[in-house]
Amino acid sequence: MTATDTIFALASGAGRAAVAVLRLSGPRSADILATLAGRLPQPRMASLRRLRAPGSGEQLDQALVLWFPGPASYTGEDCGELHLHGGPAVVTAVGTALAALGARPAEPGEFTRRAFLNARMDLTAAEGVADLIDAETDAQRRQALRQADGALAALYGGWADRLTKLLAHQEAAIEFAEDDLPTDLGNRAREGAARLGAEIAVHLADGGRGERLRDGLMVAILGAPNAGKSSLLNALAGREAAIVSARAGTTRDVVEVRLILAGVPVTLADTAGLREAADEIEEEGIRRARRKAKEADLVLTVFAADVPPDEGTLAWVRPGAMVLANKADLAPAPAMIGGVVPLAISARSGEGLDTLRASLAEAAARLAGVGDAALLTRPRHRAALTEAAAWLTEAAAAPLPELTSEALRAALRALGRLTGRVGVEEVLDVVFRDFCIGK
Numbered sequence: 088m089t090a091t092d093t094i095f096a097l098a099s100g101a102g103r104a105a106v107a108v109l110r111l112s113g114p115r116s117a118d119i120l121a122t123l124a125g126r127l128p129q130p131r132m133a134s135l136r137r138l139r140a141p142g143s144g145e146q147l148d149q150a151l152v153l154w155f156p157g158p159a160s161y162t163g164e165d166c167g168e169l170h171l172h173g174g175p176a177v178v179t180a181v182g183t184a185l186a187a188l189g190a191r192p193a194e195p196g197e198f199t200r201r202a203f204l205n206a207r208m209d210l211t212a213a214e215g216v217a218d219l220i221d222a223e224t225d226a227q228r229r230q231a232l233r234q235a236d237g238a239l240a241a242l243y244g245g246w247a248d249r250l251t252k253l254l255a256h257q258e259a260a261i262e263f264a265e266d267d268l269p270t271d272l273g274n275r276a277r278e279g280a281a282r283l284g285a286e287i288a289v290h291l292a293d294g295g296r297g298e299r300l301r302d303g304l305m306v307a308i309l310g311a312p313n314a315g316k317s318s319l320l321n322a323l324a325g326r327e328a329a330i331v332s333a334r335a336g337t338t339r340d341v342v343e344v345r346l347i348l349a350g351v352p353v354t355l356a357d358t359a360g361l362r363e364a365a366d367e368i369e370e371e372g373i374r375r376a377r378r379k380a381k382e383a384d385l386v387l388t389v390f391a392a393d394v395p396p397d398e399g400t401l402a403w404v405r406p407g408a409m410v411l412a413n414k415a416d417l418a419p420a421p422a423m424i425g426g427v428v429p430l431a432i433s434a435r436s437g438e439g440l441d442t443l444r445a446s447l448a449e450a451a452a453r454l455a456g457v458g459d460a461a462l463l464t465r466p467r468h469r470a471a472l473t474e475a476a477a478w479l480t481e482a483a484a485a486p487l488p489e490l491t492s493e494a495l496r497a498a499l500r501a502l503g504r505l506t507g508r509v510g511v512e513e514v515l516d517v518v519f520r521d522f523c524i525g526k
């Protein structure tokens with residue numbers, strides 16, 4: 088697949104900078120670079136050149152020029168890079184020259200789209216590139232880099248290859264049923280389908296860790312009025328993000344702060360105290376608090392050590408929940424709250440907050456699977472893999488060879504959508520060409 092347009096874009100950030108990088112891709116790249124820079128530099132070697140406007144010959148800038156002939160380039164096409172002085176007027180002048188020479192400004196993501204279309208990367212790797220650009224934390228960067236590097240492409244591509252073989256065996260079993268092929272080809276295909284389905288199921292049962300790391304975690308603080316939720320939020324955030332007062336029912340709306348814990352972006356949400364609401368505004372606040380707790384990845388239940396635990400908050404305490412006994416400076420923490428040993432803290436004195444930070448970081452790392460290899464990172468992956476696994480189960484259990492075959496095809500199509508790789512028919516053609524059948 089070759090694109091006819093030659094595209095260019097500012098690859099570095101907009102605005103003033105020491106250096107601005109303009110990137111170029113497409114069939115006219117060589118011509119355009121040679122015209123602007125006098126002649127084409129050696130491939131992949133930076134050359135310092137005067138750039139001149141086409142026509143007038145006016146010097147536009149002095150720049151480092153790079154030439155990446157296809158197909159061994161980022162997009163797979165002929166590409167070029169101009170490292171300019173980073174002033175907006177320089178970028179505009181050179182951009183105008185590029186347009187005059189027949190290039191057009193690129194659409195968002197168009198370079199990576201071309202890389203995908205030229206089979207330089209699969210869809211998951213292209214998504215990894217996007218995630219790498221968006222990564223805010225180290226853990227996110229590592230996950231995105233793994234994906235851009237082809238970790239998911241290798242995993243899913245490997246599954247697709249196995250599936251293709253199973254399908255080939257199954258088709259052969261049908262096609263050549265009369266001949267003296269090994270008679271268990273069909274059985275082998277069904278067994279293989281069951282095994283592959285089970286592997287995909289294990290990959291899917293990841294607790295959403297990769298998606299969590301990509302999107303960030305939501306942690307909700309829940310508790311009775313005056314338990315010290317807002318004080319805790321402020322202590323963890325290190326600033327007065329939420330209003331604190333001795334009056335019960337101070338917080339009405341959800342107040343969120345962003346933290347980074349163990350390399351995972353975390354949104355910490357303070358909420359309205361749970362109780363019988365005094366008016367409809369507080370009622371709405373409490374409704375929002377419950378909703379936030381429901382959608383949160385982790386709930387911090389906060390109790391005041393100097394008052395008996397309230398039923399409303401106790402309802403959110405379950406095994407594995409984080410239970411905090413705040414105001415430990417006023418009273419000793421109870422040994423158990425709702426069957427869980429609470430962590431004694433004081434938002435006022437700071438007691439226990441380091442321990443709390445450490446267990447929050449540990450939970451964030453666990454929930455987001457920091458350091459785990461090749462986790463799926465998007466709902467799109469989950470949907471396609473769930474579909475593939477379901478078809479594999481069907482293939483394994485199908486009562487007729489033709490039905491097994493059809494289910495295997497459907498599973499392969501689902502994996503094909505995931506990686507954006509070639510369609511089922513093309514893969515089968517390749518396999519059948521190499522399939523030693525003697526016919």
Ligand SMILES: Nc1nc2c(ncn2[C@@H]2O[C@H](COP(=O)(O)OP(=O)(O)OP(=O)(O)O)[C@@H](O)[C@H]2O)c(=O)[nH]1
Pocket residue numbers: 310311312313314315316317318319330331332333334335336337338339358359360361413414415416417432433434435436
């Ligand atoms: N002694 C002591 N007082 C605390 C502590 N944490 C909070 N307080 C006080 O308890 C009162 C309530 O604190 P808030 O942080 O507003 O409590 P809240 O849970 O957000 O209350 P609502 O927003 O009304 O639900 C304030 O007077 C705080 O100063 C603590 O650890 N020790």
Ligand SMILES: [K+]
Pocket residue numbers: 312313331332333334335336337338
């Ligand atoms: K309060």
Ligand SMILES: [Mg+2]
Pocket residue numbers: 316317318329330331337338357358360
């Ligand atoms: Mg509050």
